[in-house]
Amino acid sequence: xxxxxxxxxxxxxxxxxxxxxxxxxxxxxxxxxLAPAGSVLRAAAPLAVNGGLALLSLRIxxxxxxxxxxxWEAGLFGAxxxxxxxxxxxxAALLSGALPSLIREALAGEGRSHQVRSRTAALVAxxxxxxxxxxxxxxxxxxxxxxxxxxxxxxxxxxLAFAIAVLFTNTLLIHALIAxxxxxxxxxxxxxxxSLAVLLALALVPTLGGVGAAIGFxxxxxxxxxxxxxxxxxxxxxxxxxxxxxxxALLSLPMAAAVGLLRANGPAPAIAAGVVVYALTLxxxxxxxxxxMRPLLTGRRD
Numbered sequence: 001x002x003x004x005x006x007x008x009x010x011x012x013x014x015x016x017x018x019x020x021x022x023x024x025x026x027x028x029x030x031x032x033x034l035a036p037a038g039s040v041l042r043a044a045a046p047l048a049v050n051g052g053l054a055l056l057s058l059r060i061x062x063x064x065x066x067x068x069x070x071x072w073e074a075g076l077f078g079a080x081x082x083x084x085x086x087x088x089x090x091x092a093a094l095l096s097g098a099l100p101s102l103i104r105e106a107l108a109g110e111g112r113s114h115q116v117r118s119r120t121a122a123l124v125a126x127x128x129x130x131x132x133x134x135x136x137x138x139x140x141x142x143x144x145x146x147x148x149x150x151x152x153x154x155x156x157x158x159x160l161a162f163a164i165a166v167l168f169t170n171t172l173l174i175h176a177l178i179a180x181x182x183x184x185x186x187x188x189x190x191x192x193x194x195s196l197a198v199l200l201a202l203a204l205v206p207t208l209g210g211v212g213a214a215i216g217f218x219x220x221x222x223x224x225x226x227x228x229x230x231x232x233x234x235x236x237x238x239x240x241x242x243x244x245x246x247x248x249a250l251l252s253l254p255m256a257a258a259v260g261l262l263r264a265n266g267p268a269p270a271i272a273a274g275v276v277v278y279a280l281t282l283x284x285x286x287x288x289x290x291x292x293m294r295p296l297l298t299g300r301r302d
Contacts, residue, residue, distance in 0.1 A: 047178070050186040057194050057220070058085055061213035064201035069209050077210040079150045080157035081217075083142065087131060087164055091124055091171035102179035106237055114240065121172060122244040128168030129248035130278050133256040134271060135161035141267035159214035165248075166221040169241050173228035180237040189231065193224040254281050 062081060066074035098120045105116040135142065139157040143150040177185055197220040204212030225241075232239050255278035262270040 043183075046184045046187055050174075050183075050190050053187060053190040053194055057190060057197060060194065060197045061201050061205070061217050064198075064205045065210060065213050068205050073209050076150060076153040077156055077213055079143065079146050080139075080153045080160055080210070080214070083135070083146075083157065084160045084164060084167070088167050088171070090127060090131075091168040094123065094127075095120070095171050095175040099175055099179060102176060106176075106180040117176065117237075117239050118244075121239055121241050122248075124168045124172045125165070125241070125244035125248040126251075126282070128165040129245060130252040130255055130274070131168075132161050132164040133249070133252045134259050134274050135164060137256055137259045138263055138267045138270060141263055141270070145267060153210060156210040156214040159211065159218055163218045163221050165245065166218065166225055169245065170221060170224050170228060172241070173225065173232055173239055176232050176237055176239050177228065177235065180232070180235045182231065182235045185231050185235075189224060189227050192227060193220050196220045196223055251281050251285060252278065254278070 058081070062074060062078050065077050098116070101116045102120070105113065136158050139161060140151050140154040143153055143157060174186060177183060197216055200216030200219060201213060204216050206212075208215070229239065229241065255274045258277040259270045259274040262273050
């Protein structure tokens, strides 16, 4: 009950902050320039449907394990999934801030640059990929922090960890579709992801348990990546995700090695060392090989 009330009360502060920020900025356009409420709701309906499907997509494997394998395995997988899910707020916050710039780039029409998409894709990759590799290396230690018994879910967490970078990328692609005015595509894309996840869960969970659920989750997210990237390209608003992801993976290798070498000391020192090594790697590459990084961050070749 304490946790439930704490979560309910936690929404009050951001609401009050939002009201205060709006009062400082003014309340917008004159009334004759405001769209009717009905049209606004109709335009937002695809996002509402997609939001429900997105919430469901994070629970399919957990429900399948609970039904097919019982509460013990569901608890193990749920702990691993919650760790991954908690990191998904990072790209959501990042892309919410980048959305106005993405919209302006989308509205530029023919001849528009790729600067915003390139910078945002690079930032998403440089955050998501090292987080994924770090979690792969440190999975047992991170789970032991939750409780010693949860260390049995290390294999599932390692598979789910690769989905961190994919989830970051999918958040970018979804916001790009919203920016270019293709929000109506989102329920279909997420619907395909949900349907595939159900089929994979039914096929893999009975024999592989949590490992099968993790594989199904990762495959479903990868399919969503391919479909969303194709939808962005079809809308004339392609997002360059492959190159920054591969570069981020390459630059994350020293960090992963440092985390692996120090994992016997516990996750906290290993992760701290990994952050330092990754920051130094990025700084060195920027100083010595800025020609590689600059096109990713600016969208320009010069």
